Amino acid sequence: MDNVGFLLDGFATALTPTNLMFAFIGVLLGTAVGVLPGIGPAMTVALLLPVTFSLPPTSAFIMFAGIYYGGMYGGSTTSILLNTPGEAASIVTALEGNRMAKAGRGAAALATAAIGSFVAGTIATIALSFVAPQVVKLAVALGPADYVALMVLAFVTVAAVLGSSIVRGLASLSVGLMIGLIGIDAQTGQARFTLGIPQLLDGVDVVVVAVGLFAVGEALWVASRLRHTAAELIPIRGKGMTRSDWQRSWKPWLRGTALGFPFGTLPAGGAEVPTFLSYALERRLSKHKDEFGKGAIEGVAGPEAANNAAAAGVLVPLLSLGLPTSATAAILLAAFQQYGLQPGPQLFSNNSALVWALIASLYIGNFMLLALNLPLAGIWVKLLRIPRPYLYAGILMFAALGSYTVNLSPVDLALLLALGVLGYFFRRYGWPVAPAIVGLILGPVAEQQLRRALAISQGDTSILVSSAFSILLYTATALVLIVPLVYRLTHRSRDDEVRPAPDEQGSSSPLDDDNATKTTELNEMAEPGVQSTSRSVPPDRKDSE
């Protein structure tokens, strides 16, 4: 009952006119930026971080709640109308949603995505308000060694799940960890890896790294291979959802929610896995199997619900354990740190008013998004028509502004450019960006816990595996690393092929086949037959480098 009281207090805070306005601005900005092509939710949050610099913490986080959910909504609009998902979690939405749009049922696809997101977001937020305090109760019993194990698991799953190959994910992770080490060691005051540059003593600001790797890296990458014929934008057609659309949508919404929320709470890379699972499930259960691949509404409703439910689920480990399991969550954690707050069990006891105001504004944000998105979809679409040179010039301008406002120092801009170049090579060589962000932000926290654990045991490393909980987590970590490797080895020996084996039934042509490697791992987890993004890229494209 306690928590219901806290939640009501949270609503009281969030429903004041000022905070409602901040929630509204957050939702509006989040959707608008999320709709822009090339910008996923993580980049949306990173780009909009500086907007909140001058706000008091509660208002800032209420705005962030709106930005977070708004970014998620915006992404689905882009994938349905442009067939070009900005992030892995929207790949599946693009699959059926874009076919629906092409078949003149774009309005219905957008509606089922918006309403499904609302249903899933609301149910998952309710679940969040009840699950998070329970996790906090358990978390109080965890020692530093258990936290180390949790973070190792998070590092490895993020590296393994977010991206096409584990080793590249780990490479990205270690880059993030290295950048995170730069600066003065908080415990002993010793400078580490500052290369003699005084501005590096405070460390590299998280905003600079996130915006550099995501936004500047993306802009450089796009600039190097700008598509000169604009991607096809499909106008919204159709009348919205018919009676049969509703009948075919409501169950996938609920099933997607049921899949998305638990997966979001696990350190399993956020929303990617549940969206694929949801698609596979809907495809199997549907009475209209023949429509899959041609625009089946279940294939939009389920994954979109899963995506949004997972977005709420991700907040459970973030708020209660301080454990970000996706890039977006890592940037939210950085936002907390900007205000000197460290998410975790103490956050709920020391700053309960702020936490519950944040959770309350997630409910409010959801309502606002539903109200905004159904009528305003047409306006969001106009944002997709911004000429690309101005779009990316604007993204660069905002990225630079965000980094500059941190210290008003040109040194940060130089760092931003250097990190942008790094981000360019990440994209070119297929290293996922998200593990680097998680490593950067979680690395220092992990070091602190590790040293705390070893200080308690006076240097005896066996403390790290002294509890059943930590052994369980290390076992899970080992499985995450080993299972895909074994899978690949067994497949390699069979077909003598170097790259991971493509799925067996899904691909019908070499084009799709080549494309499918990106998501092979996920496909394998879901079921054979889930194809990846439908943009066709000939296999010989790598010669172009």
Next chain:
Amino acid sequence: MSESAPTTTWRQQISWGELAAALVLGGVGVAMIVDTRSIRVLATANAVGPRFFPYVVGGAAAIVGLWLAVAVFRGDRAEPEASEDIDLEQKTDWRTLAMLTGAFVAYILLITPLGYLLSTMLFFGGTAFALGARRPRSLIITTLVVPFITFMVFTRLLGIYLPNGVLQAVI
């Protein structure tokens, strides 16, 4: 079906760029381990000082770099990241990249002397031009209007201070 003709060239090509990236990562890891030895450890520090975690991270980077290098050398190739506006069939457009980087470097050098607003207009116009905006009228208008609105929103509406250099007295 998957091992048909188009994929036979896969193994013969080693991506040298990727190999270099992997080796750089491994090299930075090794350099980190070496550099860690120069971090001073105070006598009062308890069992685990400021060196421990850098050794772990440096070691991990070295191992992962080597692992990736071996994988690439054996023919493993990455998927370059796909995106809305990316045409993966194109060759790298070095000219655009050089112009963008040049605009960025100029921005870094000019932001303090010129102030935020003027330098940002140059930066915005420069990057938009580099990316292919060529119609003079729209280029000039957006270059003047977008940075101006951004500046006003951040300084006046959000109350964030942005030094304005030569224009400090004017706006």
